[in-house]
Amino acid sequence: MKKEPILAICYDFDKTLSPDDMQAQGYIQSIDYEVADFWKESNELAKNNDMDQNLAYMYMMSTRSRGKVLFTRDTLHEQGGKVKLFPGVDTWFDRINEYGRNKGVSVEHYIISSGLKEMIEGTEVAEKFTKIYASSFYFDDTGVAVWPAQVVNYTNKTQFLFRIEKGVLDINDQGVNSFFQPNQYRVPFRNMIYIGDSDTDIPCMKLVNTNGGHSIGVYNSETKDKSKVFRMLDEKRIKYYVPADYNENSQLEQLVKMIIDRTI
Known part of the structure; x- marks a missing residue:
């Protein structure tokens, strides 16, 4: 039987899913x-x-x-658990997953963030992600944070896109460096969406864009500050920009649904 195509939606967190730094x-x-x-x-x-x-x-x-x-x-x-989310984020993932299932597309969601993994894990939507790639701490036997375990910055964010592409999701799995034929990729870049808000997302946006995927810049609809997304669009870092509104029938939802249609 023909395998369903997988669409991977990758998100920054701060000011992308949440209106402020966590x-x-x-x-x-x-x-x-x-x-x-x-x-x-x-x-x-x-x-x-x-x-x-x-x-x-x-x-x-x-x-x-x-x-x-x-x-x-x-x-x-x-x-x-105290971190606020943009409107509609709490129901976004289930709605998009259902639309994908009805179209014959398996949708997966990933976080790629410079924020803290442990804080993201405390949010109400943490269980919706296939994998959360973010900075994190090493904790001793008493549960106290004593040392950085992972640090994710704007340049090394791109490694996680290659992990998603090849299906090598464990951060310590060196198989990500193995040679893959194009037909062996689990999620080719053309089947990726990257959603972010600022300069720290540019390397990921550029990588996805240049390989046939879809990069979306979001901005806060309350402040209406579009300066960052305008610059990223002008520099061809993103293909689209929309308000960070995840409600049903929002511009962002309509756009992602069209990308799902294109994927199938």
Whole structure:
């Protein structure tokens, strides 16, 4: 029997599925920082020490929590549960999956984010993803975060697209470097959608675009700031831009349904 085609939808998280940075929706405030001050100090730490910006914010989260918040996996899950999502995200995945099934397309959803995996796992939609690729911590036997386990930045995000393409999803599986014939790809790039909001998504957007896939830039419909998506469209990083509205019959839903139709 002919196998159903798989369509992989890959999402950034902050300002793509959620209107703000996940750390700024409760955690930063819990350690007595103003949000702007936290990011300023984190960016200065990175700059002054030739440090990856994501490692810098993870270091800040860990060290500035001392004496204020028990920095554990449970704490991060709890904070993730407070993260707000854009309108319609809570029902988006089931609706898109159902449309795909009715058309003969198997839809899978992936997160590729510089945010924290443990916080995303605490959100109400965590179980909807086939895989969550994001920065994460190593936790000791007591559940306390003691060291970075994974750091995902804008350049190494692309490796996860190759993992999805080849079906080699385990981050430690070296099989991703093996040679594959084009007909062996589990999800060819033409069957991928990448949804993001900013410069950190550009390498993934460009990779998907140039290989026949579909990159979508989203913007906050409340602020109506389209400057980033206009620039990405002008630079041919994205093929489409729409509001970050995941409600039924939204522009984004209509666009993704058309891509599903094209896939089949």
